[in-house]
Amino acid sequence: MRKGILEYCILSILNKGEAYPSEILDYLEKAQLTVVEGTIYPLLTRLKNMQLLDYRWAESTAGPPRKYYCITEDGQRFLSELERTWLELQQAVSTITQNKENHE
């Protein structure tokens, strides 16, 4: 469950613009989504292997070059699918929970 959501979040972040892993982590942290850093690295690679993401190398002012990830067209399509599923899920959950309240 959480993994699916994490994928959704990462794709959403990258849909707004390219970012390197630390930036992605910052976004997640800012949103107070507690994630063990380690989980996102295999995830990024897997998404890249699925051709949902791509990356390019960019020089940084200090330190090693950075790997900027960006979303592909496939990724955007997948994202909109996820978005739809998410909305459906959200709606379903709220329908169920509300009904529960009505019944109780």
Next chain:
Amino acid sequence: MNKTVSIHLQGIPFIFEEGAYESLDSYLNALRKVLANEPGLEEIIQDVELRIVELVQQQLTGGKQVVEQKVIQEIIAKIGQPKDFSNENTTDAEPHKEQSSKRERRFFRDTEKALLGGVCAGAAAYFNIDVVIIRAIYLIAFLSFGVGGLLYFILWIIIPSAKTSSEKLQMRGEAVNLENMKSELRTATNRIKKGASSLRNNGSVGEIFQKSARIFGISVGLFILLIGTILLITALIFLFIQPQFIPVEINGEHFSLNELLPLVFEKHIDFQRAFWGIGLVLLSITGLCFVTGIRCLKHFPSKILYWSFGFILLSFIGGISLSAMAGINFAQAMDSYGEVEKEVGTYRGTHLVLKNEQKNKFIAGGYTINSEGDDLGFYVKDDNIFFRGVEISYEPSEDSLFHIYQINSSQGKSHEHAIYNARKVKSSSHLMDSIFKISPTYFFPKTCKLRDQKLTYRITVPSNGKIWHEGEIIYPLIDSSAMELRTHGYFSVNGEYSAW
């Protein structure tokens, strides 16, 4: 005092405490072990190392040069223990299998999104296109070519429906692994819950959608039922009553297929085959329309559905094979061509007049010709089949006489048979002095069957000879536009002559 080592991490040199180096090294090794099955292992390690470099560099501000073990341990804690990397992945313990089965899509029927049998929805999943587009294409193809109907039911029968979660995943070309199966199950439960809640909760979006789909289904059903009814009526009329579109009549009445077929087929069995063949094909299509139409309106058990479609398919195939057998026999009966030519008469002179036989006149052979109506087709009177319209061709004579030849041609199963059929063709045309009285109707016995019998007159004209018809020269006649000699003429049943 601590021993230090100098290392390169992602191309950046660092000085590590020995303990720090050992911690990092064992950490990275542990990661490799945990992620050993992960495709793109090196890239993951690379990302992790890049992150470590970044974090180490943050720690080295303020003049510090040596990376302490404490720092590395903090970084490791921040990034996560190796088990954290695999934590979420324990479910996909077989990532290699996942990759290989990933692209493998299978064609299943999607009964959850089905309007009828879910063939279109399955195709949509297979080709990853919106199902509405597939349905639209299918409907257009069906209405314009009319072939799709049967195809759909064949596909319905032979394509299995996606029943299990793994089949549903394969249908959409998704990897069959635990994670995806879980999500598939989740959406399934979700769907059931949603369905249950929409029962209680009127006016939800889902229900509006379901309602409109239902209305669409009902209108499609009614439409198909309408087509089926029209087909059924047409089929019955065609088979037993009066096919007005076949220009054949007997005693002024139109033929039914039942009466027409004996004129075509030699053997009784072939005529039976053709009759039942055409009948079965028509009725199976009608049945298809009815079952489909009713299915759109009302759900009934798939077992009944399978049985009825099986039955329909069987009668369709049976009908086609019966028709084919009759067709093959007919084709054999039409295999050879034969013609006979005989001289009707000769005439010495410069003017030959073509005159149409009077209408409604008693002709040789004792048959009365009812010559009303059009040129097309034929009619049957007593034991003879009458055809309307004869052709004439002109050519220069080799002597000083007009010669009139009558050429009868026919098909038959052998050359001898064709010749025999040709000989049976009769006409009442005859020459009286300078007047060639042409009957535009020729006939032959019913027993000869319809074998593409034709009758042509060949008239040879001497060098200064002319042929007249109703006060006009019809040969030699030069076509003003093409400057060609017109060497053919045609008498229609009304006695109208046209040159070509």
